Amino acid sequence: MASNTTSGSETFDIGGDLTVNRLGFGAMRITGEEIIGRPEDEADAEDVLRRAVDLGVDFVDTADSYGPGVSERLIGEALGDPDDVVVASKAGLLRNREGDWLPHGDPDFLKNQVLCSLDRLGTDTIDLYQYHRPDPDTDFEDSVHAFAEMKDAGQVAHVGLSNVTVEQLETATDIVDIATVQNRYNVGHRDDEDVLAACEEKGVGFIPWGPMYAVDDEDAGGVLDEVAERRDATPQQVSLAWLLDHSDVTLPIPGTSSVDHLESNLAAADLSLTDEDRAALNAVDPQ
Numbered sequence: 001m002a003s004n005t006t007s008g009s010e011t012f013d014i015g016g017d018l019t020v021n022r023l024g025f026g027a028m029r030i031t032g033e034e035i036i037g038r039p040e041d042e043a044d045a046e047d048v049l050r051r052a053v054d055l056g057v058d059f060v061d062t063a064d065s066y067g068p069g070v071s072e073r074l075i076g077e078a079l080g081d082p083d084d085v086v087v088a089s090k091a092g093l094l095r096n097r098e099g100d101w102l103p104h105g106d107p108d109f110l111k112n113q114v115l116c117s118l119d120r121l122g123t124d125t126i127d128l129y130q131y132h133r134p135d136p137d138t139d140f141e142d143s144v145h146a147f148a149e150m151k152d153a154g155q156v157a158h159v160g161l162s163n164v165t166v167e168q169l170e171t172a173t174d175i176v177d178i179a180t181v182q183n184r185y186n187v188g189h190r191d192d193e194d195v196l197a198a199c200e201e202k203g204v205g206f207i208p209w210g211p212m213y214a215v216d217d218e219d220a221g222g223v224l225d226e227v228a229e230r231r232d233a234t235p236q237q238v239s240l241a242w243l244l245d246h247s248d249v250t251l252p253i254p255g256t257s258s259v260d261h262l263e264s265n266l267a268a269a270d271l272s273l274t275d276e277d278r279a280a281l282n283a284v285d286p287q
Contacts (some may be wrong), residue, residue: 009022009248010022010269012205012248012249012251014059014086014127014128014158014179014180014205014251015128015157015158015177015179016179016203018086018127018128018157018158018179020058020059020086020251021056021057021058021059021269022244022250022251022252022269023057023240023244023251023252023254023265023266023268023269024057024058024059024060024061024251024252024253025049025052025057025059025060025061025253025254025255025262026061026062026209026253026254026255027049027060027061027062027066027071027074027075027255028062028063028066028071028255029255029256029257030045030048030049030070030071030074030255030257031045031066031067031070031071032067032070034099035065035066035067035095035099036067036068036095036099037067037070038067038070039070039074039257042074044257045074045078045257046074046077046078047259048256048257048258048259048262049074049075049078049079050078050079051259051262051263052262052266053079053082053085055262055263055266056266057085057266058084058085058086059085059086059088059251059253060075060079060085060086060087060088061088061089061182061207061253062075062087062088062089062090063089063090063091063093063130063132064089064090064091064093064113064116064117064120065090065093065094065095065101065132068094068095069116069120072089072117072120072121073120075087075120075121076120076121076122076123077122080122081121081122081123081124086127086128087121087123087126087127087128088126088127088128088129088130088160088180089117089121089126089128089129089130090129090130090131090132090160090162090182091109091110091113091114091117091129091130091131091132092104092105092110092113092131092132092133092134092135092143092162093132093133101133103132103133103134103135103136103137104135104138105131105133105134105135105137105138105140105142105143106135106138106143107138107142107143107145107146110131110143110146110147110150111146111149111150114126114129114150114155114156115155117129118155124154125154125155125156125157126155126156126157127156127157127158128156128157128158128159128160128179128180129147129150129155129156129158129159129160130159130160130161130162130180130182131143131144131147131159131160131161131162131164131172132162132163133162133163134163134164134168140168140171140172141171141175144159144161144171144172144175144176145175145176147159147176148175148176151176158177158179158180159172159176159177159178159179160178160179160180160181160182160205160207161178161180161181161182162181162182162183162207162209163182163183163184164181164183164195165195166194166195166198169181169195169198169199169202169204170198173202178202178204179204179205180204180205180206180207180251181195181199181204181205181206181207182206182207182208182209183195183206183207183208183209184208184209184210184213185206185208185209185210185211185243185250186208186210186211186212186213186214186220186239186243187214187220187223187224187239187242187243187281187284187286188213188214188217188219188220188221188284188286189210189213189214189217189286190286191286196247196249196250199249200247200248200249203249204249205249205251206247206249206250206251207250207251207252207253208243208250208251208252209253211239211240211243211252211253211254212235212236212239212240212254212265214239214284215235215236215239219284219285220284220286221235223280223281223283223284224238224239224281226280227273227277227280227281230276230277231271231277233268233271234264236254236264236265236268237264237265237267237268237271238268238271238273238277238281239268240252240254240265240268240269240271241268241269241271241272241273242273242278242281244268244269245272245273245278254268
C-alpha cells in the first residue's frame with residue numbers, strides 16, 4: 001500500500017512535497033449566514049484564522065464559492081501569502097440568490113475562477129486547487145484538463161478533486177497528478193469507504209468534509225457521547241480523533257467562526273483512542 005505517511009504520523013505530504021499537520025482548518029464558516037456574504041465582524045473572522053496558525057495549523061481549506069469570494073479574501077488579508085501555511089481552494093460551484101450550490105465545470109469558467117482566487121488570496125500560485133464537484137452538464141475530463149492547464153501554467157502547484165467516485169479519481173489521474181480528494185466522510189457517514197481505500201493505495205490525501213456532522217446522528221451521536229464522557233472530551237473531539245486514527249491519509253478540516261471552538265477542535269489531535277473506543281466507533285452503523 002502506497003502512502004505519504006508513516007503509521008500514526010501526525011503529518012502528511014500533500015502531493016509528496018507539502019508537509020502539513022493532518023488536522024487543518026476549514027474556512028467555510030468565516031463568512032456570513034448560510035455561507036453567503038460577509039461575516040458580522042470581519043476582524044473576528046481574521047482573528048480566528050490567525051489563531052489557527054498560532055496553534056500550529058498549517059493547512060487551510062477554502063473555496064471561491066464560500067461567500068462567494070469572501071472566505072478567500074479574508075484569508076488573503078489575514079494571512080497574506082505565507083510560506084509555512086498550505087492554502088487550498090476550490091472552483092466548480094456557483095451560488096444563486098437562494099444560496100443553492102450549482103455545479104459549473106465549464107473549462108473557461110474554471111480558468112477565470114482561478115484568476116479570481118489568485119487575486120483574492122494575494123498569491124501567484126495556489127498550493128492546492130480542487131475541482132469542487134463534477135458537473136453533469138460538462139464532460140468530466142474536459143473540466144479536469146482545465147485544472148491540468150492551470151498547473152502547467154504555474155497558477156496552481158497541485159490539483160485535487162472533491163465529491164468524486166473511484167472511477168472519476170482513476171479518470172482524473174490519467175490526466176494530471178491528483179494530490180487530494182475531498183468527500184463527505186465521518187464516523188456516521190462512510191459511503192465513500194472505497195474512495196478512501198483508493199486514496200490510501202495511491203498515497204493521495206483524503207479530506208473528509210463534514211467531519212463532525214455525525215454528532216447529530218441518532219446512532220453515531222449516542223456512541224460519540226458515550227466515548228466522549230468516558231474520555232472527558234467533547235463528541236466533536238472524538239469525531240476528529242476517530243478520523244485521524246482511522247487512516248493515515250485523512251486530513252480533517254473542522255471549521256468554525258469561534259476561537260473557543262477552534263481551540264477545542266484542535267485539541268482532538270492529542271486525543272488517543274483506546275481499543276474500546278475504537279471498537280465502539282467502528283461498530284457504528286453508518287447512515
